Amino acid sequence: MASGLIVREQDKGGFVEVEIAGEVDIFTCQELKNQLYQYVDQYGKDLVLDCKSLNYIDSTGLGVFVAALKKVKQIHKDITIRNLKESILKLFLITQLDKLFNIENDGSK
Amino acid sequence: MEDAGFELVIPLKAEYVSIARLTVSGVANRAGFDYEAIEDVKVALSEVCNHLIGGRERDGKADAPNCRMRFGISGGALTISFLSDEGSKLEWHAGSAEDGEYDQLGPSLIGLLMDDFVVCADGEPCVVTMRKLLDSPSP
Numbered sequence: 001m002a003s004g005l006i007v008r009e010q011d012k013g014g015f016v017e018v019e020i021a022g023e024v025d026i027f028t029c030q031e032l033k034n035q036l037y038q039y040v041d042q043y044g045k046d047l048v049l050d051c052k053s054l055n056y057i058d059s060t061g062l063g064v065f066v067a068a069l070k071k072v073k074q075i076h077k078d079i080t081i082r083n084l085k086e087s088i089l090k091l092f093l094i095t096q097l098d099k100l101f102n103i104e105n106d107g108s109k
Numbered sequence: 110m111e112d113a114g115f116e117l118v119i120p121l122k123a124e125y126v127s128i129a130r131l132t133v134s135g136v137a138n139r140a141g142f143d144y145e146a147i148e149d150v151k152v153a154l155s156e157v158c159n160h161l162i163g164g165r166e167r168d169g170k171a172d173a174p175n176c177r178m179r180f181g182i183s184g185g186a187l188t189i190s191f192l193s194d195e196g197s198k199l200e201w202h203a204g205s206a207e208d209g210e211y212d213q214l215g216p217s218l219i220g221l222l223m224d225d226f227v228v229c230a231d232g233e234p235c236v237v238t239m240r241k242l243l244d245s246p247s248p
Contacts, residue, residue: 026159094221
């Protein structure tokens with residue numbers, strides 16, 4: 001069964017931009033976790049997660065974001081999340097995970 | 110739209126949760142929910158599936174029994190009940206002290222996104238049931 005998740009990275013010099021497209025759920029979250037961990041190990045830079053094409057996420061995906069943040073903090077780097085859809089931003093707000101991450105939507109937090 | 114309800118039966122496996130989401134999206138749309146409320150219901154339904162799947166994994170159960178989801182629209186609300194299928198018994202695991210910091214994130218989201226969420230008593234056919242009102246305030 002197709003996973004419905006696409007993860008692509010691009011080294012931007014000072015940071016690595018990771019485009020996350022599709023759906024992150026219980027079926028796809030491990031794939032996302034593996035990719036993010038690999039980027040942290042491979043590049044050792046800040047990650048910017050571009051979520052403009054992320055259509056769905058639930059607690060399994062939010063858990064992956066938190067796990068990736070913990071991993072990147074171990075090397076004193078950070079994660080910024082950009083371009084969240086309103087419905088997904090709402091999940092960050094009601095769970096208060098917005099306090100944990102740098103969230104930039106339309107250039108502002 | 111008022112109806113007598115219908116059921117979707119899926120294997121309780123990770124790869125089938127998206128199919129249940131598609132179904133509830135259509136049901137909620139027909140019932141008249143707006144985009145934001147439909148997204149709420151999709152997440153809540155997925156969280157129930159995630160919790161049921163995760164509970165079986167923690168119990169070391171490798172099989173994937175069927176899960177019946179019963180959708181009903183009446184009285185200005187969408188009700189979704191999760192039931193064990195014939196020959197299997199699904200269980201809702203309450204949180205425990207051994208849970209990690211974010212293990213209860215899913216059940217918390219259900220409570221935040223739905224108007225009612227009830228764990229059914231032992232002996233009842235349902236495992237859990239939840240309800241979203243058409244005029245529900247946004248969380």
